[in-house]
Amino acid sequence: MRSMKETIAERTFLLSAIVSSSITLIIFGFMLFMALPLLSGGKILRILSSAWSPGNGSYGIFPMIVGTLAISFLSVAISFPVSIGCSGFIGILGPRQLNRYLKKIVQVMTGIPTVIYGFVGIFLLVPIVRELAGRGSGMSVITAALMLSVLISPTMILFFNDSFERVPRSYLEAADGLGANKVQKLVYVILPNAKKGIIMGLILAFGRALGDTLVALMIAGNATQVPGSIFDSARTLTAHIALVIAADYESIEFKSIFACGIVLYLFTTAIVLGVRYLASGRRKMR
Amino acid sequence: MKRPVEQAITGFAWLSMAMLLFAVFSVIGYLFLKGYPSLDTRLIFGDTAVLDALLLRKQVFNGLFPAAAGTLVLVVMSVVWAIPVGIATGIYLAEYASARVKGVLNLFFDILAGIPSIVIGLFGFALAVFLHKNFSRAIQPCLLISSIALAFLVLPYLIRTTQMALEGLPEDTRLGALALGATKLQNIFYVLLPRSLSGIMSGVILAIGRCAEDTAVIMLTGVVATAGIPKSLFSGYEALPFYIYYISSQYTSPEELLTGYGASIILLAICIVLFSAAFLIKKRLTYIAFYRS
Numbered sequence A: 001m002r003s004m005k006e007t008i009a010e011r012t013f014l015l016s017a018i019v020s021s022s023i024t025l026i027i028f029g030f031m032l033f034m035a036l037p038l039l040s041g042g043k044i045l046r047i048l049s050s051a052w053s054p055g056n057g058s059y060g061i062f063p064m065i066v067g068t069l070a071i072s073f074l075s076v077a078i079s080f081p082v083s084i085g086c087s088g089f090i091g092i093l094g095p096r097q098l099n100r101y102l103k104k105i106v107q108v109m110t111g112i113p114t115v116i117y118g119f120v121g122i123f124l125l126v127p128i129v130r131e132l133a134g135r136g137s138g139m140s141v142i143t144a145a146l147m148l149s150v151l152i153s154p155t156m157i158l159f160f161n162d163s164f165e166r167v168p169r170s171y172l173e174a175a176d177g178l179g180a181n182k183v184q185k186l187v188y189v190i191l192p193n194a195k196k197g198i199i200m201g202l203i204l205a206f207g208r209a210l211g212d213t214l215v216a217l218m219i220a221g222n223a224t225q226v227p228g229s230i231f232d233s234a235r236t237l238t239a240h241i242a243l244v245i246a247a248d249y250e251s252i253e254f255k256s257i258f259a260c261g262i263v264l265y266l267f268t269t270a271i272v273l274g275v276r277y278l279a280s281g282r283r284k285m286r
Numbered sequence B: 001m002k003r004p005v006e007q008a009i010t011g012f013a014w015l016s017m018a019m020l021l022f023a024v025f026s027v028i029g030y031l032f033l034k035g036y037p038s039l040d041t042r043l044i045f046g047d048t049a050v051l052d053a054l055l056l057r058k059q060v061f062n063g064l065f066p067a068a069a070g071t072l073v074l075v076v077m078s079v080v081w082a083i084p085v086g087i088a089t090g091i092y093l094a095e096y097a098s099a100r101v102k103g104v105l106n107l108f109f110d111i112l113a114g115i116p117s118i119v120i121g122l123f124g125f126a127l128a129v130f131l132h133k134n135f136s137r138a139i140q141p142c143l144l145i146s147s148i149a150l151a152f153l154v155l156p157y158l159i160r161t162t163q164m165a166l167e168g169l170p171e172d173t174r175l176g177a178l179a180l181g182a183t184k185l186q187n188i189f190y191v192l193l194p195r196s197l198s199g200i201m202s203g204v205i206l207a208i209g210r211c212a213e214d215t216a217v218i219m220l221t222g223v224v225a226t227a228g229i230p231k232s233l234f235s236g237y238e239a240l241p242f243y244i245y246y247i248s249s250q251y252t253s254p255e256e257l258l259t260g261y262g263a264s265i266i267l268l269a270i271c272i273v274l275f276s277a278a279f280l281i282k283k284r285l286t287y288i289a290f291y292r293s
Helices: A004-034 A043-049 A062-093 A096-109 A114-133 A141-165 A169-177 A182-193 A195-211 A214-219 A237-244 A252-285 B003-038 B041-045 B050-054 B065-096 B099-114 B117-134 B143-167 B171-179 B184-195 B197-213 B216-221 B240-250 B254-281 B285-290
Strands: none
Touching: A004 A252, A004 B065, A004 B099, A004 B117, A004 B143, A004 B184, A043 A062, A043 A252, A062 A096, A062 A141, A062 A182, A062 A195, A062 A214, A062 A237, A062 B003, A096 A141, A096 B003, A096 B254, A114 A141, A114 A214, A114 B003, A114 B240, A114 B254, A141 A195, A141 A214, A141 B003, A169 A182, A182 A195, A182 B003, A195 A252, A195 B117, A214 A237, A214 B240, A237 A252, A237 B117, A237 B216, A252 B099, A252 B117, B003 B254, B041 B050, B041 B065, B041 B254, B065 B099, B065 B143, B065 B184, B065 B197, B065 B240, B099 B143, B117 B143, B117 B216, B143 B197, B143 B216, B171 B184, B184 B197, B197 B240, B197 B254, B216 B240, B240 B254
C-alpha cells in the first residue's frame, strides 16, 4: 500500500503540472475575452484587413501584419545562408581547434539581450542605413531585419549543428572510405541527411524573429502604413502592442490590441505544430 | 564536384563565419568603445556615497542604482514563483505522467515557450486591468504583476531542463535505490534529483538571465522611468533593460546617453556571465532544451 506522503507528493506534482499547463490556455482565453466585442460578426475580418487610422475610427491591424511578416521573412532570408555557412564551418570545414571556441561564442550570443541589439542598432546601424538609402530617417524594414538576423542566427546555427551531429557516424565513415573530402561530405552526406533539422531550425528562427519586440520597436520606425519598399518604415504587431497600450480600457483601439495578441499567439501555435509535425516524422523514419 | 566549386563552398563558409563574428564584435565593441568612459562607481551611485546608497540611507538620483535594485528584486521574485512550480511540473512529466498525458502537456509547454514575450506582457496587463476593475482599485501594473508575468515566461525553461535532466539519467541509476526498497518518492528526492542537479541549475540560471534581460513583459506590466528603490509590491519600479530602452529615445544630454551605454554594458555583462555559466554547467542540454525536437 502506498503511504500518505507518496500520494500527497504525487498530487502536488500533478497540481503543478495542471497549473502550469493551464497558463497556456488562460493566456489565450484572456486574449479572446478582452477582444470579445470585436470577434462578433464580420468585425474581425475588417480589423485584420483594414488600415490603422484611429482618427477615422478605423482600427485595422493589416499594416502591422504585413510589417511583421516582411521583417521576419527578410531577417530569415539574410540570416539563413550565413547560418548554413557558419554551421558548415563549425561542423566540418573549419579548423577543429578554432571550432570549439567559435561554438562557445555562438552559444554565448544567444544570451545577448535584445534591447542591446536595439540600442546599438539606433546609434550604429541606423545612420549607416540612412546614408545608404539616401532618404528617410534610416529606421526601416531592412534596418530591423539586419539586426534581427544577427539576433536569430545563433538559434539557427546551434540547431543546424545539432542536426549535423545527428547524421550517423557510419554514413560519414562510408564517405571517408570512398575518398570523399570535407566539402563533398558536407554537400552529399551531411546536408541531405540533416534536411529536416534545417527546416525546423528555419521555422524556429522565424518564430524568434516574429516574436521579438524591442529590435523592431526601436529601429523599424513604427510607421502605421504598409511598407512599400525595404527602406520604408514599418511597425510590427509586437511593437504595435507596446505602443498603443496607454489607451482607454474601454475603447475599440485598446480592444484591437488583443486582436494583435491573438494573431501572434496563433502564429506561434502554428510554428510549434509545424516543428512537432516535422519532428514526429523524423522519429518515425528511424 | 569540380574543384572551383568546392573552393567556393569552403570560401563561403569562411566568409559566413567572418561576417557573423564581425557583426557580434561590432555590436559589443561599439558598446565598449562608446561606454567605457562611463564605467566607474558614479555610473551606479551618482553623487551619493556608495555606503549610504547600499544601506538605503540616501536616495540615488543620477545613477543606475534604483534600476539595478529593481531588476534584482524583480528577478528574485519571478524566480521564487517559477522555481517550485517549474521543477514540480518537470518531475511530474519525467516520473509520473503517462505517455499520452506527457504528449499533451509537452504540446502546451512548447506553445507556452513560443509565445512572444510581449503577448505575455499583454496578458499581465490585462490581468492587472481585470483585477483593478473587479477586486481592488489599488491594483495596477506593478512589481507583483510583472514578477508573475515573468514567472510565466520562464516557466517552460524550468520545466524543460528539469524534465530533460531527469529523463537523461541512466536506467541503472534509476533502479538502484528502488531495488533496495526505496519508495518512488524517496528515489526521486534522494537519488534522481541530486543526480540531475546540474541540469536543473542550468535551467534556473537561464531563467534568471531571461528575467534580467526581458524588456517587453515589464514595459507593459509596471516598469517606469523614475521610481527610486522599489518600496512595495504594489508600486512601479525601475529596471535596467527598460532604462536602456527609455534612454535610447528620451535622452536629453550626452551625459544621459553615456549612462545608457554604461547600463548596456552592465546588462550585457550580467547576461553573458549567466549564459556562459549555464552552458558551462551543462554543455548540450541548454539549447536543446529550448528547441527540443
